[in-house]
Amino acid sequence: MTTTKKEPRSRLLTSVLRALALLDVLADVETSVGASDLAGRVDADRSSVFQQLQTLVHAGWVEQLPDATYRLTLKAFTVANGAMTQAGLGARLTPWLDRLATRAGETASLVMIDGTQAIVVARREPSVAMKANIDIGTSLSMRTSASARILLAVAEPGVVEDLRHAGVETPSDRELAQYRTQGWSEQCDELYPGMHSVAIALRTTQGADAALSLAGPTGRIDRHAVLDHLRAAAAEAPDGMVPPLPRDT
Known part of the structure; x- marks a missing residue:
């Protein structure tokens, strides 16, 4: 037996x-x-x-x-730097975001999904008034954040369903399909009153998705100009970061 x-x-x-x-x-x-x-x-x-x-x-x-x-x-920064390195994000991340924030005149952020949360992992501000006050480590709404929306749109099959089963509110399948098709997402006064943000997605060589966004006061953000800045920054992204391949679903 x-x-x-x-x-x-x-x-x-x-x-x-x-x-x-x-x-x-x-x-x-x-x-x-x-x-x-x-x-x-x-x-x-x-x-x-x-x-x-x-x-x-x-x-x-x-x-x-x-x-x-x-x-x-500050020991947490050591661990955070290790996590960023393992995710395929190198030391050139900060100057890259600095250039984007300076050129666009708005707050530049990088957001990644960690479990059931969309977390701001890097953020740089321009030297102008009325900045978007979102700190590194802030957890953003999966439903109303522009960054979370585009991340869910390009996520591997099953990620969105797992989040929904965990009770996390997400955009509808129809909305996600729209973000995926157009290649960007935005929110205006939905995440925080008075703030408008636009985001695109990037993928690291380790397969982790990251959202690159620009945010500023409602009424000052020009979506077309912001998208031009984001796409130009994506073309200059640090080694190991590329736009994700589109999915057919």
Whole structure:
């Protein structure tokens, strides 16, 4: 009689998940935070949160200030740079976005999908007033963001359905087909009141999709001029980034 060996079930480390949750909270606040405040935000007792914070301090992820509050260190940038490199985005990304923002006179951003979120991974501003205030790390709406719209339009089959099954609101299949056909998407006052943005898609040699966008105040954005700037920037994109091949679906 032959027995089938079962694969061991994955066992999640709750302590690690809780420590990572603290990093998420610290990333969402603009100032340093005390242990009691953090405990309330993650619904945990203060003593456990304090131990997790001390562990993160020892690991170099968190800094404890003289007033006994905590804030993130810049170690996250090291990890972020590694993620960008693995996604096929090199060190020339910043000057490339700088040139685009300067030429267009609007805020240039690069957005990628991470799980169920569209995340701003890079952003550069022009030296003009009325910039689009969207920080690196901001999670954008899959339904109303121009960048998320074009990313979903060029995504591999199944990605949109998986997001919908997870409860994420997305554009309709008809809308996505339109974005895919025209090669760009836009939003005007839908993501944020008073903001107009236009986006196109690029793909890295590692197969990751990224949306390149320009955003500015409603009424100042000229879609045709912005598209010209975006397409010119795409032609000058860092090595390893090209427009994705169109799909027939």
